Amino acid sequence: MGENERLYVEDAFKTNWVAPLGPNVDAFEKQLADRLNVKSVLSLSSGTAALHLALFILGVKHGDSVICQSFTFGASAFPIQYLGANPVFVDSEAETWNMDPVLLEKAIQEEVAKGKKPAAIIVVHLYGVPAKMDDILAIANRYQIPIVEDAAEALGSTYHNKPCGSLGTFGILSFNGNKIITTSGGGALASNENALIEKARNLSAQAREPVPYYLHKSVGFNYRLSNICAGIGRGQMEVLDERINRRRQVYDFYQKSLADVKGVSFPKEPAGVFCNRWLTTILLDAEIPEANERIRVELEKDQIETRALWKPLHQQPIFENAQSYTNGVSDDLYARGLCLPSGSNLTDETLERVVLKFKKIANEVLR
Numbered sequence: 001m002g003e004n005e006r007l008y009v010e011d012a013f014k015t016n017w018v019a020p021l022g023p024n025v026d027a028f029e030k031q032l033a034d035r036l037n038v039k040s041v042l043s044l045s046s047g048t049a050a051l052h053l054a055l056f057i058l059g060v061k062h063g064d065s066v067i068c069q070s071f072t073f074g075a076s077a078f079p080i081q082y083l084g085a086n087p088v089f090v091d092s093e094a095e096t097w098n099m100d101p102v103l104l105e106k107a108i109q110e111e112v113a114k115g116k117k118p119a120a121i122i123v124v125h126l127y128g129v130p131a132k133m134d135d136i137l138a139i140a141n142r143y144q145i146p147i148v149e150d151a152a153e154a155l156g157s158t159y160h161n162k163p164c165g166s167l168g169t170f171g172i173l174s175f176n177g178n179k180i181i182t183t184s185g186g187g188a189l190a191s192n193e194n195a196l197i198e199k200a201r202n203l204s205a206q207a208r209e210p211v212p213y214y215l216h217k218s219v220g221f222n223y224r225l226s227n228i229c230a231g232i233g234r235g236q237m238e239v240l241d242e243r244i245n246r247r248r249q250v251y252d253f254y255q256k257s258l259a260d261v262k263g264v265s266f267p268k269e270p271a272g273v274f275c276n277r278w279l280t281t282i283l284l285d286a287e288i289p290e291a292n293e294r295i296r297v298e299l300e301k302d303q304i305e306t307r308a309l310w311k312p313l314h315q316q317p318i319f320e321n322a323q324s325y326t327n328g329v330s331d332d333l334y335a336r337g338l339c340l341p342s343g344s345n346l347t348d349e350t351l352e353r354v355v356l357k358f359k360k361i362a363n364e365v366l367r
């Protein structure tokens with residue numbers, strides 16, 4: 001936490017705004033809209049809720065196809081299932097690790113040929129690295145398919161100076177405990193179309209019609225963010241840039257310190273983008289099977305936590321019947337990637353300790 005989160009939360013108590021609306025909610029939404037440079041933002045109980053509402057408002061229904069990046073966290077695709085629609089997974093390209101535009105177009109063409117024109121495309125900026133949005137947006141426009149940008153990991157990242165989360169019909173953010181800023185749990189939906197956000201606002205509060213009794217013409221959701229949690233978010237927005245700077249320092253430190261370790265490589269920041277470096281990720285030499293898992297187990301013995309990259313969704317048991325368009329990229333990334341300890345509160349001493357230990361183990365495993 002920064003300095004002011006507690007003050008905003010105390011303010012909610014003092015003024016008795018202990019409800020899913022209030023001054024913290026309004027202020028937090030304004031901060032987010034300013035940061036994303038979008039017309040409107042709705043704060044919500046989670047990023048998953050934001051995705052669910054986005055797809056619902058885009059009219060995704062039972063039996064529809066929805067294209068989703070395969071290399072991501074399961075939450076990117078679960079809301080497709082909530083609506084009874086079918087995910088169609090598209091693999092990544094090797095530069096950004098995000099949706100491959102070439103494969104996206106192939107997937108759209110093949111689905112259209114089957115009479116199943118996709119109802120939406122969910123593109124993810126994984127680990128805070130922006131996807132190739134110019135190409136993806138051009139394809140989406142050509143086929144008239146709306147884009148939902150999953151920017152849950154990418155708050156603060158920019159693509160050609162435009163904030164991630166501001167480029168699609170909808171953008172979604174997450175403030176879960178593990179994200180670059182947190183509200184303990186929460187999310188947001190962003191759009192440049194005010195009417196879409198107003199619709200989402202109504203749906204998120206049980207879809208009441210504007211009459212003095214309870215009238216519903218749509219199913220509703222209870223997805224609002226509490227004014228308490230929004231108070232945390234308000235304070236967190238004030239330290240977002242500090243958090244990003246620290247995460248980028250952590251990435252730079254690892255990259256410099258491990259530059260001479262044979263068999264370890266770092267994804268470069270693609271031209272024209274700014275990455276928040278939510279997590280530092282590395283790739284290990286493909287020649288050595290399961291090097292990532294062997295290093296993880298060894299580091300864990302020293303209480304240093306590393307993790308595998310996201311397991312591609314086309315490999316997940318829950319999605320085994322889903323259509324997928326693959327090219328081997330995400331399978332390869334998953335097989336040899338590793339996330340290093342990346343928290344913005346890591347001290348320089350801790351980072352030194354991680355690097356020292358990592359080098360020792362890597363010299364044994366990657367020899």
Ligand SMILES: *Cc1c(COP(=O)(O)O)cnc(C)c1O
Pocket residue numbers: 045046047048049072073075076124150152153173174175176186187
């Ligand atoms: C965290 C995350 C989500 C889900 O956000 P919640 O707030 O945890 O529901 C969705 N997509 C990606 C890529 C995420 O990392």
